[in-house]
Every structure is written in structure tokens, then in C-alpha cells.
Amino acid sequence: MSIRKADVLVIGAGPAGLSASIEAARLGADVIIVDLNMKPGGQLFKQIHKFFGSSAHHSGSRGIDIGRMLLDEAKDAGVTIWLKSTVIGIFPGKKVSIEREMDDGTSELVTLLPEEIVIATGASENVIRFKNWTTPGVMGAGAAQTMINVNHVRPGKRVVMLGSGNVGLIVSYQLMQAGCDVAALVEAAPKVGGYAVHAAKIRRAGVPILLRHTITEAVIGEDGTVSGAVIAEVDEHFKPIPGTEETIDCDVITLAAGLKPTMDLIKLAGCELTFDGVFGGYIPLHDENMETSVRGVFVAGDSTGVEEANTALDEGRIAGISAAVSLGLISGSDADERRDAIWERLDSLRMGPFGERRKKEKDHLIGLFHEEVKDQRAFA
Amino acid sequence: MSIAECGYLTYDELKECQTLPSDERFERGPVAVIECVQQIPCNPCEAACHFGAIKIGEPITTLPALDAEKCVGCGVCVSRCPGLAIFVVNKTYTKDTATVSFPYEYEPVPKEGEEKTAVNRMGEAVCSGKIVKVADPVSFDHTPVVTIEIPREYADEVRSIERG
Amino acid sequence: MSERICEHVVLDVEPAGKKVSISVDGKEIEAYEGEPILSALLAAGIRINRYTVKRREPRGLFCGIGQCSDCSMIVDGKANVRTCITPVRDGMVILTQDGLGSGKEAAS
Numbered sequence: 001m002s003i004r005k006a007d008v009l010v011i012g013a014g015p016a017g018l019s020a021s022i023e024a025a026r027l028g029a030d031v032i033i034v035d036l037n038m039k040p041g042g043q044l045f046k047q048i049h050k051f052f053g054s055s056a057h058h059s060g061s062r063g064i065d066i067g068r069m070l071l072d073e074a075k076d077a078g079v080t081i082w083l084k085s086t087v088i089g090i091f092p093g094k095k096v097s098i099e100r101e102m103d104d105g106t107s108e109l110v111t112l113l114p115e116e117i118v119i120a121t122g123a124s125e126n127v128i129r130f131k132n133w134t135t136p137g138v139m140g141a142g143a144a145q146t147m148i149n150v151n152h153v154r155p156g157k158r159v160v161m162l163g164s165g166n167v168g169l170i171v172s173y174q175l176m177q178a179g180c181d182v183a184a185l186v187e188a189a190p191k192v193g194g195y196a197v198h199a200a201k202i203r204r205a206g207v208p209i210l211l212r213h214t215i216t217e218a219v220i221g222e223d224g225t226v227s228g229a230v231i232a233e234v235d236e237h238f239k240p241i242p243g244t245e246e247t248i249d250c251d252v253i254t255l256a257a258g259l260k261p262t263m264d265l266i267k268l269a270g271c272e273l274t275f276d277g278v279f280g281g282y283i284p285l286h287d288e289n290m291e292t293s294v295r296g297v298f299v300a301g302d303s304t305g306v307e308e309a310n311t312a313l314d315e316g317r318i319a320g321i322s323a324a325v326s327l328g329l330i331s332g333s334d335a336d337e338r339r340d341a342i343w344e345r346l347d348s349l350r351m352g353p354f355g356e357r358r359k360k361e362k363d364h365l366i367g368l369f370h371e372e373v374k375d376q377r378a379f380a
Numbered sequence: 381m382s383i384a385e386c387g388y389l390t391y392d393e394l395k396e397c398q399t400l401p402s403d404e405r406f407e408r409g410p411v412a413v414i415e416c417v418q419q420i421p422c423n424p425c426e427a428a429c430h431f432g433a434i435k436i437g438e439p440i441t442t443l444p445a446l447d448a449e450k451c452v453g454c455g456v457c458v459s460r461c462p463g464l465a466i467f468v469v470n471k472t473y474t475k476d477t478a479t480v481s482f483p484y485e486y487e488p489v490p491k492e493g494e495e496k497t498a499v500n501r502m503g504e505a506v507c508s509g510k511i512v513k514v515a516d517p518v519s520f521d522h523t524p525v526v527t528i529e530i531p532r533e534y535a536d537e538v539r540s541i542e543r544g
Numbered sequence: 545m546s547e548r549i550c551e552h553v554v555l556d557v558e559p560a561g562k563k564v565s566i567s568v569d570g571k572e573i574e575a576y577e578g579e580p581i582l583s584a585l586l587a588a589g590i591r592i593n594r595y596t597v598k599r600r601e602p603r604g605l606f607c608g609i610g611q612c613s614d615c616s617m618i619v620d621g622k623a624n625v626r627t628c629i630t631p632v633r634d635g636m637v638i639l640t641q642d643g644l645g646s647g648k649e650a651a652s
Binding site for chain 1: 388389415416417418419420421422423424427428438439440441460461462463464465485486487499500501502503504521522523539540542543
């Protein structure tokens with residue numbers, strides 16, 4: 001076991017964590033970023049479509065290219081990146097235990113003593129249960145996306161997608177780019193959840209979008225894996241209507257039922273949480289500097305509420321700058337100038353029929369923080 | 381039916397929410413048709429146009445507006461739109477035929493001279509057409525822009541080709 | 545037929561690692577060094593990774609990012625290895641896991 005000090009520990013090397021580490025390191029902090037995966041970048045490297053947003057968000061670039069750019073920036077800024085490294089404990093006094101897998105397959109336990117911690121652990125996929133939903137061939141849409149776009153292998157040949165949010169729409173499109181067929185996209189709601197342009201892409205490719213429908217059963221084939229999906233119409237309470245069942249041949253069923261913020265480490269750090277439907281589940285209360293109810297513990301990205309890579313990048317930048325303020329590397333007023341500009345950009349992302357709700361909710365949550373936490377911030 | 385209900389718009393519905401080129405403008409050659417109908421935070425098309433024909437401004441959730449007089453139908457915006465929602469339509473290709481240029485990010489990418497089945501916004505076969513151009517320069521960043529020649533009467537309907 | 549993607553408009557799908565061989569339930573399959581074990585299995589059409597403890601139900605790829613443990617197998621004698629986040633090394637010996645992986649699989 002070894003002990004190491006650092007100015008800033010960033011947990012999670014996705015868009016939020018990387019941008020936080022870049023900002024803090026550029027301001028002179030000694031930054032270590034840890035991630036349990038084999039590769040850094042979080043989910044950016046499976047996003048092979050061109051991103052929306054403004055030029056400040058590298059819009060028009062593909063997620064995968066934004067990921068490469070961030071990695072280069074992090075390396076240039078002198079950020080230390082530990083992969084295959086899992087945080088297994090956060091103890092009083094900001095002692096963090098990390099199990100670090102070495103190249104030869106052995107692992108080492110490291111105790112890290114950071115001054116500041118940024119937690120950017122992202123989100124995980126929700127599940128929808130139906131008969132035989134555990135059968136091999138039923139998987140998260142994100143899992144299928146990882147296989148095709150990161151590992152370049154198809155999870156099967158013919159897919160039925162459940163869920164018409166942006167993930168369901170985009171992954172359907174990308175499955176076809178990988179050479180799979182998408183037999184149908186099934187959505188229980190009476191309307192498409194994601195962006196119209198994403199829906200239009202898969203409609204042009206001939207994928208039927210079956211609204212007011214759900215999957216009631218995965219058909220198990222002779223080999224014990226999925227060979228079909230039974231779908232049915234649903235009533236206004238989303239209950240399947242008997243007699244409307246229909247079987248679609250497929251060997252893959254992908255579930256795109258939304259994401260929920262990953263809270264384990266945020267809870268472990270003692271941050272105060274609140275439940276928020278708009279943002280996908282329990283999330284940490286935080287102020288406009290992305291600092292939580294625990295002094296020196298910052299959060300950013302999907303683990304503060306499920307949004308998108310662009311918002312994660314910007315929240316990460318704010319968290320990185322704020323960590324640098326705590327370290328005394330930048331004055332509060334200089335930091336405010338930078339953070340205000342980023343907030344303005346974030347506001348522009350949280351506009352329109354899709355974003356407004358998130359803007360209102362974020363403002364409300366920050367208000368809640370000031371009411372409930374501000375003066376009673378805990379020390380880690 | 382709205383786009384949120386079924387994932388596509390009819391041409392008439394599109395006309396209600398987007399500034400489409402006038403019939404008179406279509407008679408003067410290729411021009412962009414922007415099928416972006418929701419206020420989402422996105423503006424690369426504005427910067428993509430070298431002729432200043434696409435305007436979004438602030439906030440970036442504003443729908444893009446095409447100045448059809450400035451548009452020369454070059455198709456750069458077709459490759460740059462992250463939503464793959466811009467097309468170039470040339471109703472003056474020959475007396476009887478039009479061309480439609482659309483983004484196409486599937487394998488196999490068609491080759492010039494090939495006959496393909498043209499499809500509408502719902503993916504339904506409309507007619508057969510000939511691929512007359514496939515543009516895929518580095519600047520398009522892996523979004524090939526395919527141009528298909530089709531009978532003129534289908535110019536407002538055809539938006540892609542059958543996959544494979 | 546392999547489910548490896550050979551052509552893609554956006555991605556460079558040329559395998560990065562060296563071509564190696566791994567053994568799965570006694571059968572040799574082709575794999576690329578450094579790719580997740582699960583990828584090599586899917587490419588070879590293998591979709592069942594383990595059977596559950598009580599009901600012996602099959603499980604396979606579900607989350608793909610090391611969170612759910614459905615793709616756990618016995619790798620070089622070690623049980624409960626999440627194959628979606630464990631890279632291939634030449635000559636690995638992999639067994640479909642039965643229950644918690646008592647090691648009986650290796651004998652059978």
C-alpha cells in the first residue's frame with residue numbers, strides 16, 4: 001500500500017471529469033484523475049455522431065473527436081491519469097482508497113490525500129422489465145453502443161429498440177451504421193421523446209416508430225438467447241392491451257429507458273442529496289460553483305443530473321475552476337468572471353422546448369442549496 | 381400528425397415552420413432546404429455557410445433561417461448539420477429531372493452512376509434514381525453527401541436512398 | 545459468420561491489437577490483444593457467459609461497462625471476471641461460469 005498527496009482528485013474521466021481536471025491543472029494544480037475503465041473518455045468515445053451546441057462546445061464535431069481533444073489537453077496540462085483504478089472508499093479527512101490495477105494484472109491499494117475532490121461519476125442506464133428480460137440478447141442501448149462503436153463488434157443482426165429518447169434514436173441509427181437492421185423502435189408514450197431530427201434520420205432509413213407500444217416478452221430461441229420480441233399496444237396508463245400482441249423476429253432487444261445519476265461515491269463522501277425527477281433520480285445539492293454540502297467536494301456532469309455531454313463539459317470546467325479557487329490558485333473575482341461566462345453558455349444550452357425545464361430545475365436546485373445548506377456546510 | 385408523433389413531417393407541415401425557398405427560387409437552380417423544425421441548442425450550419433445565407437443568431441435555439449437569394453446550393457451545410465436535416469434540391473437539373481443531395485452515413489456508400497431506390501421521409505420507396513455525385517472530402521468529416529437524379533415531380537419527397 | 549464490423553463510414557475499424565487465440569470452453573477462438581474478452585466472444589457468436597446460481601438461467605452482455613456483472617466468466621481459473629472490461633491476452637483460458645464459479649467447470 002502506498003500513500004500519495006495531490007491538490008485535486010477527479011473521479012471519473014468522462015467529459016465532466018476531464019474538463020474539470022484540465023481547468024484545475026492549467027491554473028497550476030497537481031491533478032490526478034482516476035477511472036475504473038480500460039480507456040479514458042467516459043461515454044464520449046461511443047458518441048460517433050456530430051454534436052449539437054455552439055462553437056464553444058465544439059458543435060459539429062463528433063463526440064469521439066472531442067474525447068481525443070480533451071485527452072490531449074489533459075496531457076498537455078500535466079494531468080495524471082490512472083485507469084483501471086476504482087475508488088473503494090472515501091474516509092473522513094478526505095482520505096480516498098483506490099484499488100489500482102497494474103499492467104501485469106496485479107492490483108495495488110493506494111491511499112490518496114487530495115486537498116479537493118471532484119466527483120464526476122456519470123450515470124447508468126435504467127432498465128425496463130418484461131417477461132424474460134434477463135435473456136442474453138436483451139441489453140442496455142448503451143451496451144450495444146459500446147460494442148459497435150468502441151469494440152467494433154455487433155451484438156447481433158436484427159434489433160428491436162425500446163424507448164424513443166435521444167439515446168434510443170441515436171443508437172438505432174448507429175446500429176444501422178454498424179450494419180445491423182433495426183426492425184422497430186417501440187415507445188410507450190404517445191409521442192417521440194427525443195429530437196425530431198434524430199427521429200427523422202431513422203424514419204428515412206425505414207425504421208418504424210411504434211408509439212403507444214411496449215415490449216411484453218422476449219422470445220427465447222433454441223440456443224437460450226433472444227429470438228424475438230413480443231410487443232403490444234398500451235392504454236393511457238401504459239398497460240398492455242390484451243389481444244394486441246405481435247411478435248417481431250430479432251436477436252437483440254435494446255433498452256433505452258433513460259439514465260440515472262450514479263450516486264455511490266457522492267453518498268460515500270457525505271454530500272446532501274435530493275430527489276429530482278427532471279434530472280433522473282437522487283442528485284447532490286450544490287451551489288453555483290459546483291461545490292456540494294461538503295466543503296472541498298465538487299460535482300459535475302451527469303452525476304449532478306442527467307443532461308448531455310455539452311453541459312457536462314461546462315459543469316466540469318466550473319468545478320475545476322472552483323477547486324483552484326479553494327487551493328488559492330486563482331482569485332475569487334477572476335474565477336467569477338470565468339464562471340459567469342460558462343454559466344451564460346450553460347443557459348444557452350438549457351433553452352428551447354427541451355432545455356427550459358432543466359434550466360428552471362437547475363436554478364431551483366441551486367436556490368434550494370442556499371436555503372438548506374449554505375451556512376451549515378460540512379467539513380470532510 | 382406532428383413530427384413528435386411520428387418522426388417525420390409532410391412537406392406542407394414543413395412549410396409552416398420553416399422558410400423554404402420560393403417556387404421562383406427553385407426555378408433558378410440548386411438551393412438548400414432546411415428541415416430543422418425544433419428549437420434545439422445548435423448552430424454549426426450558420427458558420428458552415430460561406431455565403432452568409434443561414435442565420436441563427438442568439439439564442440442558439442432559434443430555428444435557422446435561409447436567405448435563398450444568398451444560397452448557391454453548394455451543399456457544405458448538408459455535411460455540417462449534426463441533425464442531418466439539410467438537403468440541396470435542384471429542380472433545374474434537366475427539363476424532366478431534379479437532383480436531391482442528402483447526407484448518407486451508411487455502408488456501403490453508393491457510387492456515382494449506380495441506380496438506387498429513392499425513398500421519402502418515411503423510408504418508403506418513391507422511385508428509382510441515378511447517383512450523379514458522391515462528395516466526401518476531409519472537410520465533410522465522414523458525412524458523405526450523395527446526389528441522386530430523379531423525376532422532377534418527386535423532388536420535394538425524395539430525401540434518401542434504400543440502405544444496402 | 546463473424547459479427548466484427550469490417551467497414552464503417554465514420555470509424556476506423558481496423559483492429560488495433562495483435563491477432564491472438566483464446567480458449568473458450570475448450571474451443572479455440574480468434575481474438576485481438578487488448579480488446580475486451582466479451583468482444584471476441586460476440587464476434588465468434590458466443591452470447592451466453594454464465595448461468596445463475598439458483599435457476600441456472602443464462603446471462604450475457606447487459607451493461608457493457610463493468611457495472612452489472614452479467615457477463616462474468618472464469619478467466620484463467622479466476623471466477624467472476626467481468627469480461628466486458630477485461631482485456632484479452634494471448635492464450636487466455638475462459639470457461640462459461642456455472643453459478644458462483646466453484647471451479648467444477650474446469651474439471652468438466
